[in-house]
Amino acid sequence: MPAHEESSNPLAGERAHLAASRAALRAMREDVKALDIRDVTANWVNAAVLQAQIDDRIKALADLSHTPLFFGRLDYLHVVGAEKAEGSSGGVARNAPAEGGGGRREGERFYIGRRHVHDAHGDPMVIDWRAPVSQPFYQASRNNPLDVAHRRRFGYTGGELTAYEDEHLTDPAEPEQTSKLLQAEIERPRVGPMRDIVATIQPEQDEIVRSGLGGTVCVQGGPGTGKTAVGLHRVAYLLYAHRERLARTGTLVIGPNRSFLHYIEQVLPALGELEVQQATVEDLVAARVEVRGTDESAAAVIKGDARMAEVLRRAVRSHVTPPVDGVVVVRGSRRWRVPAYEIEEMVNELLARDMRYGAAHEALPQRIAHAVLVRMEEAGEAPDDRVQNAVARNPAVKAAVKAVWPAVDPAKLVLRLLTDAEFLAAHAEGILTGDEQKRVLAAKPARSVKSAKWTAADAVLIDEAADLVARTHSLGHVVIDEAQDLSPMQYRAVGRRCSTGSATVLGDLAQGTTPWSTRSWEQALFHLGKADAVVEELTAGFRVPREVIAYASRLLPAISPGLAPVESVRETPGSLAVRAVETAGELDPAVIAACEESLRHEGSIGLIAADARIPALAAALGAAGHAYLSPGEETTAASRLTLVPASLAKGLEYDYVVLDEPAAVVDGEPDERTGLRRLYVALTRAVSGLVVLHAAELPEQLG
Numbered sequence: 001m002p003a004h005e006e007s008s009n010p011l012a013g014e015r016a017h018l019a020a021s022r023a024a025l026r027a028m029r030e031d032v033k034a035l036d037i038r039d040v041t042a043n044w045v046n047a048a049v050l051q052a053q054i055d056d057r058i059k060a061l062a063d064l065s066h067t068p069l070f071f072g073r074l075d076y077l078h079v080v081g082a083e084k085a086e087g088s089s090g091g092v093a094r095n096a097p098a099e100g101g102g103g104r105r106e107g108e109r110f111y112i113g114r115r116h117v118h119d120a121h122g123d124p125m126v127i128d129w130r131a132p133v134s135q136p137f138y139q140a141s142r143n144n145p146l147d148v149a150h151r152r153r154f155g156y157t158g159g160e161l162t163a164y165e166d167e168h169l170t171d172p173a174e175p176e177q178t179s180k181l182l183q184a185e186i187e188r189p190r191v192g193p194m195r196d197i198v199a200t201i202q203p204e205q206d207e208i209v210r211s212g213l214g215g216t217v218c219v220q221g222g223p224g225t226g227k228t229a230v231g232l233h234r235v236a237y238l239l240y241a242h243r244e245r246l247a248r249t250g251t252l253v254i255g256p257n258r259s260f261l262h263y264i265e266q267v268l269p270a271l272g273e274l275e276v277q278q279a280t281v282e283d284l285v286a287a288r289v290e291v292r293g294t295d296e297s298a299a300a301v302i303k304g305d306a307r308m309a310e311v312l313r314r315a316v317r318s319h320v321t322p323p324v325d326g327v328v329v330v331r332g333s334r335r336w337r338v339p340a341y342e343i344e345e346m347v348n349e350l351l352a353r354d355m356r357y358g359a360a361h362e363a364l365p366q367r368i369a370h371a372v373l374v375r376m377e378e379a380g381e382a383p384d385d386r387v388q389n390a391v392a393r394n395p396a397v398k399a400a401v402k403a404v405w406p407a408v409d410p411a412k413l414v415l416r417l418l419t420d421a422e423f424l425a426a427h428a429e430g431i432l433t434g435d436e437q438k439r440v441l442a443a444k445p446a447r448s449v450k451s452a453k454w455t456a457a458d459a460v461l462i463d464e465a466a467d468l469v470a471r472t473h474s475l476g477h478v479v480i481d482e483a484q485d486l487s488p489m490q491y492r493a494v495g496r497r498c499s500t501g502s503a504t505v506l507g508d509l510a511q512g513t514t515p516w517s518t519r520s521w522e523q524a525l526f527h528l529g530k531a532d533a534v535v536e537e538l539t540a541g542f543r544v545p546r547e548v549i550a551y552a553s554r555l556l557p558a559i560s561p562g563l564a565p566v567e568s569v570r571e572t573p574g575s576l577a578v579r580a581v582e583t584a585g586e587l588d589p590a591v592i593a594a595c596e597e598s599l600r601h602e603g604s605i606g607l608i609a610a611d612a613r614i615p616a617l618a619a620a621l622g623a624a625g626h627a628y629l630s631p632g633e634e635t636t637a638a639s640r641l642t643l644v645p646a647s648l649a650k651g652l653e654y655d656y657v658v659l660d661e662p663a664a665v666v667d668g669e670p671d672e673r674t675g676l677r678r679l680y681v682a683l684t685r686a687v688s689g690l691v692v693l694h695a696a697e698l699p700e701q702l703g
């Protein structure tokens with residue numbers, strides 16, 4: 001396009017670049033589809049593997065009509081060095097800026113989007129937001145323009161490019177303004193699953209997203225500060241910057257429950273990342289036993305306490321017994337004897353090493369066999385490796401190992417600890433008080449691993465024991481969302497899944513609602529095995545309107561003294577209404593009326609209530625002819641109302657929230673502080689408006 005056209009009608013110029021980029025993406029896809037792999041693959045296994053990779057690539061190259069191919073543009077002042085321009089996936093979109101009147105080519109222009117697109121010559125048309133050259137799109141400011149003369153943000157309606165917004169960062173005459181496109185993005189109604197925020201990541205969020213793979217980052221942030229969004233974008237970034245390594249080692253996102261995982265599961269695919277596992281902590285540890293029971297909270301707190309790790313370590317090690325007799329191995333006409341004291345030395349040496357119990361169990365027969373071989377050599381024989389292996393498998397050696405260092409079954413071990421008071425006492429001595437021991441002992445001891453009613457906390461203990469026996473496989477990176485709710489033992493379970501990798505820990509101390517919830521991030525990171533992690537804080541709120549967050553923040557002194565309230569970026573006057581009804585009987589009709597009022601607006605509606613109130617409200621909604629969804633079910637334009645038990649509200653958001661009877665939400669928890677925290681979570685789910693309805697008195701802390 002000629003330069004004069006660009007300057008006289010910028011939108012047309014940008015649309016032309018969009019159309020050309022789309023055509024280029026289509027061509028890239030066609031190229032991959034046309035690949036003929038028959039000649040390059042030697043056998044059908046290779047062919048199948050290659051074909052699967054090609055299919056993934058075709059999927060990744062799809063042009064999604066509702067996700068804009070690019071959302072920003074940077075015009076650099078100078079030519080960008082190759083090392084900065086190149087991300088791990090190769091080239092970058094580099095176009096010469098339209099030549100001005102003098103036709104002088106200066107810096108370079110980059111279009112920034114979700115993925116890399118190049119034209120038929122391999123020249124880039126759109127560059128990935130994760131490439132180093134894209135970072136100034138998020139970070140450049142008037143104070144520090146990072147060599148960017150001109151930043152442009154694009155606005156879309158449907159799939160159409162309809163608006164743009166310019167900042168001339170090096171022009172002192174241009175006044176500073178907040179971006180209307182950012183504001184519009186934040187206020188866009190929230191129908192459907194969680195969306196990516198790639199076009200509007202804020203500078204302090206970007207810093208966390210791009211922090212290196214080597215280190216663990218912990219983010220403390222109040223409701224709606226973008227912790228979940230940041231964690232998911234960080235995975236996408238790491239997969240871009242370290243794709244090969246992470247493809248080998250794997251990545252995992254941990255969330256509090258299934259409905260939450262459903263809510264977030266679309267974000268990574270929208271960013272082109274399909275290979276990230278998602279699970280709850282229960283999913284991770286429940287692979288070994290089926291969880292069918294529940295604990296009293298006092299028992300669960302003790303089982304989740306880090307001291308249990310030491311009890312388990314002692315219990316596992318207690319299986320090692322000093323040898324009484326030596327070993328006599330008979331081979332042919334000869335007998336070889338390894339005396340007890342020598343086996344004891346081997347055992348002591350294995351105990352002194354930082355070795356898994358099971359690995360030592362495997363090593364001991366080889367050590368004994370080696371001692372036998374030494375004797376054979378001394379006697380003039382010339383045994384080889386095969387002889388050593390044969391000796392290691394000799395029944396006498398096996399019997400000795402069984403007596404000295406027997407195999408340990410993790411589930412059986414935990415079952416014994418939880419059912420055999422003497423066994424527990426022997427290993428918990430000096431660690432758990434007598435009272436604590438009584439609390440963890442099962443009321444109705446099960447006979448077998450199969451018949452036991454394992455609880456979630458038991459499964460974590462078994463996982464710990466299993467790790468003492470055999471090292472748990474570590475992934476390359478793990479993101480833990482709503483981390484404040486994990487027990488120390490759960491942190492350990494997650495920590496061993498990233499022992500050789502790194503983690504992103506996301507949470508809010510004020511939203512901890514488990515009896516064992518995190519009191520300080522330093523402690524949590526210690527249990528995770530990442531004590532050297534940095535703790536960052538996010539304070540700008542992108543969800544909850546100012547009035548609503550101010551109301552909810554009245555609870556902070558009671559639930560998390562010392563935490564600063566979130567600074568909302570959203571001024572929405574009239575977003576909060578608190579209404580009292582005279583009698584309990586009037587509550588349900590008033591709640592239904594408030595839902596109907598909210599339904600008149602665009603966007604999703606969440607009716608949040610104490611878990612115990614859900615059946616009554618479900619019936620009332622039904623009687624009034626309103627269909628409703630459960631949390632995690634996707635809202636659509638046709639079906640926008642979700643009935644949310646307070647216990648499942650964490651992490652979710654709705655455009656309009658109707659909150660039923662706060663006192664019942666508080667009373668639904670075992671203690672007042674947990675109740676108020678649950679209420680804080682419920683009060684902070686609304687994007688546009690919150691209506692609080694109550695027949696009972698409001699908790700005084702809200703007063």
Ligand SMILES: Nc1ncnc2c1ncn2[C@@H]1O[C@H](COP(=O)(O)OP(=O)(O)OP(=O)(O)O)[C@@H](O)[C@H]1O
Nearest residue numbers: 197200201202223224225226227228229542543651
């Ligand atoms: N930079 C941003 N641009 C646009 N929207 C954003 C940005 N950051 C966060 N948001 C939006 O704000 C909302 C809240 O984000 P998110 O759920 O990640 O917050 P959170 O800190 O995890 O909240 P909670 O503590 O309640 O779980 C989401 O709708 C998210 O898309």
